[in-house]
Amino acid sequence: MVALGLAGCATGPQFDTRDTLSALTPSQVALSEEGAAGARVVWGGMIVNTRNLEQATQVEILAYPLDRQQRPRTDRTQQGRFMARVPGYLESVDYSPGRLLTVTGRLEKVVTGQVGDTPYRYPVMAVDNDYLWPQEADPVNTRPRFNIGIGVILSN
Structure with missing residues (x-):
């Protein structure tokens, strides 16, 4: 029973970061000529787009720094x-724009794409593990509520 209670308190993926380049960011990799190919990283951020290919799913992610639980900190600079x-295959309804995702894997290359009409250099990661963060509760419905009323007890 105690083990179940402790498992329920665990938050986030807790990927092993021992062999990763934790200070390396997607922006730094995109600017480098060699693209840090082969480097192992743990990155996360907000999903921009999900595209299912023949044998894989390509997820475009806007990266943010990770906190201690490896959750993307969207209150920080991207x-x-x-x-x-x-x-x-990943279901694009689940992996939809705006959801937070943390991934670990090896950098393969840098490819040129577009963000709107602007050319953009994307680091490409071959993902080993991914963690899709639960959606945030609606802040409107999570505010504390106070009710005042009169209770009536009826007896037979």
Whole structure:
């Protein structure tokens, strides 16, 4: 019973970061000529677009710094965009724009794409593990509520 209670308190993916380049950001990789190919990283951010390919799903992510639970901190300055190539099929309804995602994997290359009409260099990561963060509750419905009323007890 205690183990179940502790498991319920765990937050986030807690990916192993020992062999990762934790200070490396997508913006830095996009600016470099070699693109840090082969480097292992843990990045996260807000999903911009999800595209299902034949054998993988490509997720465009606007990166943000991660907190201690490896959750993207959208209240901080963004760190550029990157493409996460996840093996297999991901449901684009679940992995929809605005959702937060943390991924770990190896950098493969930098590709040129577009953000609107502007050319953009995207680092591409081959994803080993991903964690889709639960959607935030609606802040309107999570405010404290105070009710005042009169209770009536009826007896037979």
